Amino acid sequence: MSKETQEQTTYFGFRKVPLREKARLVQGVFDSVADRYDLMNDLMSFGIHRLWKHLTVYLSQARYGERILDLAGGTGDLTYLFRSRVGDKGEVILADINAAMLKKGRDRLIDAGLVSGIGYVQADAQALPFAENTFDCVAIGFGLRNVTDKNRALASMYRVLRPGGRVLILEFSKPRGEWFSKLYDFYSFQVLPRLGQLVAGDADSYRYLAESIRVHPDQDTLKSMMARSGFERIEYFNLTFGVVAIHRGYKL
Template sequence: MSDKNTTHFGYTEVPVEEKARHVAEVFHSVASKYDLMNDLMSMGIHRLWKRFTLYNSQVRTGAKVLDIAGGTGDLTARFSTMVGERGQVILADINASMLNVGRNRLIDRGLAGNIDYVQANAESLPFPDNSFDCITIAFGLRNVTDKDKALASMFRVLKPGGQLMILEFSKPADWLAPLYDQYSFKVLPKLGQLLTRDAESYRYLAESIRMHPDQETLLSMMENAGFERCQFHNMTAGIVALHRGYKF
């Protein structure tokens, strides 16, 4: 178990102040092939998980949305059309390489007018209190060093009545767990080696998922941060869960 001076980087104990650097190295390594690997790893199902998240976002024309750990911009692209010209979407990511890939991809698609890009740490978001109608973080929370601090930061910048949505790998059903472990620790690193020449980053991915809080634990963490009406919805037998909570 980690003490107050160390934290988990996958299964490895590292000093707290070094985790962000280790995570950054992972995403610098995989940024250019990130979308391709997502499609291969999930067999394309990640697009359905994100579509479900967007459907439940309740985002309307004119809304202001913060997409944390937005990476290559999948959610941001759709939010841009949902909020329209009067709305605003901020794609935020701690990793410069991922942010650049996302910016270039969205500009190439002609989506620029209502999107801003901010390199930011989820633990200390550089925005005023009560700024956003909706905040999303998809497949990013498990990489955050201090998740409680990040949840508190998200609560601060969310408007009263606003919704936080956390899409993240979670704990699968017991019947699926053995097969999922075999896939995660045997197949994923080989895919990573084949496509990015980086097996270690995908070994970290598998380990980081196992170290992430399970569904009920994350729900309690959201409630402790002040969110209300918290709930989660399991997808693909719990491999992924969408957590939702509101600020009132």
């Protein structure tokens, strides 16, 4: 394969696909799972995803009156938590590239009684439609691995952060320990697709989930990518044996 051809392809799970096709394929995945997304999150993580998200918000150091971007925010779990931190003087923007997920998040938050202090924007993480130095914090939970060009997305996040602002990346990562990695592989490739078929009627989307995790940069690689995008004081926190990691960096 020529260098030119390699530059025009990317991974969709384990498959190499044309670069221009990935966004459409990812959109199809989330269109398919939107209605059962929250239920599946609870089932496949045994509810632990809620603790991961609470810790992300805690590590964000979000304060009263700040402006927060919840990128790839889906059904609004992080937005809900951030809204309680920034209070009536602050604002949280829930952004997602997928219209079905964004609608689900908006409906869910309105049903929870949150009708002020939250904005909704359909946006591509690679080209955020906000001015420079807009947000005190940008958080992206379980979304970066689905982005076609992760370096562009990191640069876009850096651009919209104010000096002193923080980025929080909550994402699946590389587990620690050989025995646990083997158990995790069995769960990911044998149990998870069957669970997806049973609950959401869609095994393929959850097979993609397992594959997309395996081709996502590991903890140290992502840390290096963040540094190249301009972030400083970067650190990461492994959760649940490294199944998930929270990366935090600053725009100084």
